[in-house]
Amino acid sequence: MRLAGLAFRNIQRNRRRSLLSGAAIGVAALAIVFMFALKEGMIEDIAGNVFKYVTGHLRIRHAEYDANEELNPLHLRIEDSSRLLAQLERRGEIAAAVPRIPFFTAFYRGERTVNGYGLGVDFRREAGVMDLDRMLQAGGYPEAGARQAVLSVGLAEELGLGVGGKVTLLTKNMYLGMSGMTLQVTGLVRLPVAGFNNRLFLLPLDTAQSLLKMGDSVTEILILLQDRGALEPEAAALNHLLAAGGRQDLAATAWTRLGSWYSLIRYTDAAYNLMALFFLVLGTTVIINTTMMVVYERMREIGTVSALGMTQGQIVRLFFLEAFFIGAIASLSGTLLGIGITVPLSLHGLDISKLSEGMSLEVSNVLYPRLNWKSTLLVFLYAVTVASLASLFPSLRATRIEPVEALRRV
Amino acid sequence: MIKVDNVFKDYRVGETVVHALRGLSLEVERGEFLSIAGPSGSGKSTLLNLIGCLDTATSGEIYICGQAVSGRSKKELALFRRERIGFVFQSFNLIPVLSAYENVSFVLSLLGENGSRLKERTLGILEEVGLAGLEDRRPAELSGGQQQRVAIARALIKEPDLVLADEPTANLDSANGREILKLMLECNQRHGTTFIFSTHDPMVMEYARRLVGLQDGKVSRDERK
Numbered sequence: 289m290r291l292a293g294l295a296f297r298n299i300q301r302n303r304r305r306s307l308l309s310g311a312a313i314g315v316a317a318l319a320i321v322f323m324f325a326l327k328e329g330m331i332e333d334i335a336g337n338v339f340k341y342v343t344g345h346l347r348i349r350h351a352e353y354d355a356n357e358e359l360n361p362l363h364l365r366i367e368d369s370s371r372l373l374a375q376l377e378r379r380g381e382i383a384a385a386v387p388r389i390p391f392f393t394a395f396y397r398g399e400r401t402v403n404g405y406g407l408g409v410d411f412r413r414e415a416g417v418m419d420l421d422r423m424l425q426a427g428g429y430p431e432a433g434a435r436q437a438v439l440s441v442g443l444a445e446e447l448g449l450g451v452g453g454k455v456t457l458l459t460k461n462m463y464l465g466m467s468g469m470t471l472q473v474t475g476l477v478r479l480p481v482a483g484f485n486n487r488l489f490l491l492p493l494d495t496a497q498s499l500l501k502m503g504d505s506v507t508e509i510l511i512l513l514q515d516r517g518a519l520e521p522e523a524a525a526l527n528h529l530l531a532a533g534g535r536q537d538l539a540a541t542a543w544t545r546l547g548s549w550y551s552l553i554r555y556t557d558a559a560y561n562l563m564a565l566f567f568l569v570l571g572t573t574v575i576i577n578t579t580m581m582v583v584y585e586r587m588r589e590i591g592t593v594s595a596l597g598m599t600q601g602q603i604v605r606l607f608f609l610e611a612f613f614i615g616a617i618a619s620l621s622g623t624l625l626g627i628g629i630t631v632p633l634s635l636h637g638l639d640i641s642k643l644s645e646g647m648s649l650e651v652s653n654v655l656y657p658r659l660n661w662k663s664t665l666l667v668f669l670y671a672v673t674v675a676s677l678a679s680l681f682p683s684l685r686a687t688r689i690e691p692v693e694a695l696r697r698v
Numbered sequence: 699m700i701k702v703d704n705v706f707k708d709y710r711v712g713e714t715v716v717h718a719l720r721g722l723s724l725e726v727e728r729g730e731f732l733s734i735a736g737p738s739g740s741g742k743s744t745l746l747n748l749i750g751c752l753d754t755a756t757s758g759e760i761y762i763c764g765q766a767v768s769g770r771s772k773k774e775l776a777l778f779r780r781e782r783i784g785f786v787f788q789s790f791n792l793i794p795v796l797s798a799y800e801n802v803s804f805v806l807s808l809l810g811e812n813g814s815r816l817k818e819r820t821l822g823i824l825e826e827v828g829l830a831g832l833e834d835r836r837p838a839e840l841s842g843g844q845q846q847r848v849a850i851a852r853a854l855i856k857e858p859d860l861v862l863a864d865e866p867t868a869n870l871d872s873a874n875g876r877e878i879l880k881l882m883l884e885c886n887q888r889h890g891t892t893f894i895f896s897t898h899d900p901m902v903m904e905y906a907r908r909l910v911g912l913q914d915g916k917v918s919r920d921e922r923k
Contacts, residue, residue, distance in 0.1 A: 290807065297795035592791040595752055596852070597780020597808050599773050692753040695787070 291602065295609035309578035310614045314622030316571030317671045320564040321626025321664050325634065325657035327560040331553050333652050337481050340417055343543040344510030346523055348530070351539040353507065360392050362462040365505040366538060373509065375529070381522050383514045384416045387506040389496045393459035397447050404443060404457065405487040408496020417512060419480065427451035427475030432492045438475040442486035449473050461501040469499050480652035482641065519544065568674055575675050579611055580682040590686055591694030600687040607683035608676055615675025623668045633657050699859065699892060700726040700749060705758030707744050718744040720915040721758070729890045731883060733897055733906030740912040742896035743864055749894065750783055750862045751775045763859055780808055784853025786863035790845040792837040798824060798848045799833035802855050809856060823851045827881055843874030847881065854885055863895035867902055879905040
């Protein structure tokens with residue numbers, strides 16, 4: 289009888305106990321696989337939303353814009369934006385470049401004033417960046433140059449407007465004077481980011497330029513790269529290009545250096561890893577407890593096999609193998625169950641709209657957990673390793689006892 | 699074959715030091731069938747444990763087949779036991795998840811034996827101890843006498859120099875006890891294996907070819923029959 293065979297028999301001695309300790313590891317593996325998939329999905333989702341709606345992979349703005357952003361500094365602008373866009377679009381590294389003008393405004397509805405957040409966009413170009421089709425809930429998108437807008441559903445509800453309705457807005461233009469315009473609502477949109485759905489409205493870029501008296505200027509250009517990995521080199525190349533074109537006032541910045549999104553993603557990653565560790569520690573505690581019980585219950589048997597000539601190393605290996613088998617079976621089952629739960633959710637999505645309501649995070653209403661095979665495999669291997677190593681402490685302690693002492697134990 | 703030379707063994711129980719063996723000396727020849735008798739606390743089991751390399755002496759020396767036991771590492775002692783010493787325990791101490799066959803062959807597999815030779819030897823020894831046909835039964839499915847026969851087969855299969863049996867009949871009725879003693883005596887005569895067993899059972903002493911009495915950790919009598 290080989291050691292492995294004996295170990296396998298031993299785990300069947302008390303099936304209920306083996307099942308219990310296996311269940312602890314299995315549930316931990318299942319939870320971690322699902323958590324990691326959720327994390328991957330969430331990070332990918334946040335990153336995707338940040339890229340599409342906030343920063344792009346790279347963002348070109350006036351070098352001083354960010355420091356004054358709260359003041360809506362339209363004068364810190366990108367002049368002659370069409371020429372720059374044409375230059376950018378010629379670069380093979382760039383998948384899309386979209387000009388935008390974000391601005392704060394106030395809507396007037398009878399006696400009521402409602403704050404809004406406008407975004408002047410080039411709908412033709414945005415088709416390659418924003419999910420325009422998925423966003424549209426009713427009506428259609430405005431024509432270029434028309435005094436039209438699409439409203440986010442929350443804003444439309446607050447204004448009491450539907451498709452075809454009209455609303456007047458008042459805002460501060462580039463020269464710090466006041467400008468007003470009456471816009472016709474052509475459609476309603478629901479953005480994937482819950483936080484955007486209460487205040488945002490989109491209007492054609494040239495309409496915004498006219499309203500804000502900005503000529504051909506925009507306040508930012510968002511850039512999506514062909515290769516997200518080439519973030520820093522492309523930022524450097526663009527800054528070089530801007531400087532060479534005499535546009536030292538502008539700066540191209542990688543999204544990782546903008547706002548707190550990158551930190552948020554890293555924090556999310558670390559928090560989930562910590563939670564995973566917590567689950568694993570809980571599972572490990574159960575298996576340590578079980579192995580300890582098993583070892584002390586079988587003390588006399590340890591004395592017997594020691595008398596028969598098994599060395600300390602072989603005895604420790606025996607208990608290690610027992611824990612390994614439980615750990616391997618449980619981890620495999622837990623991991624497979626985790627995959628089984630995650631795969632359908634990754635196809636159909638997990639509706640978290642109730643949870644994300646009112647959140648300022650760029651998290652979509654529907655999350656799609658993403659299985660990362662590397663991390664799933666890592667969870668399996670880690671759970672097996674931890675479960676197996678957990679047996680070492682009690683079995684090493686047990687084998688330090690003299691065989692004669694062990695034989696006396698009942 | 700075995701020389702116990704002025705061996706002392708002290709145990710510390712809380713504040714008290716118990717002197718289990720007090721300068722005990724004994725020599726055992728190869729092939730002897732020897733019983734160590736004495737009242738509880740006389741040092742029988744302690745002496746057996748020391749000879750079996752399961753415990754170490756406080757002072758003095760034990761030689762088995764001319765080799766000193768003291769100063770060896772735990773691993774060396776385990777390997778020494780594996781190759782040269784067989785044990786029969788009072789409560790059989792079989793591994794409950796293994797069948798009779800596996801309990802016996804386990805010892806051979808520790809010695810690196812496998813394949814047809816292992817099977818042949820295991821079935822042979824089980825037949826010799828009267829367990830042919832019961833090879834696949836687990837300990838729980840065997841009677842006390844049958845379990846002790848498995849234990850004897852387990853002790854003998856590696857053809858050890860020495861078999862140590864601590865009160866081998868204590869958990870058996872007298873009929874089964876007698877059968878086990880007969881079996882051990884037969885094995886002793888057939889294989890020439892040295893048997894040392896501790897007991898305070900008069901029936902066991904009756905079978906012994908040499909009777910060593912212990913009293914207060916010293917040899918009080920030594921009779922050959």
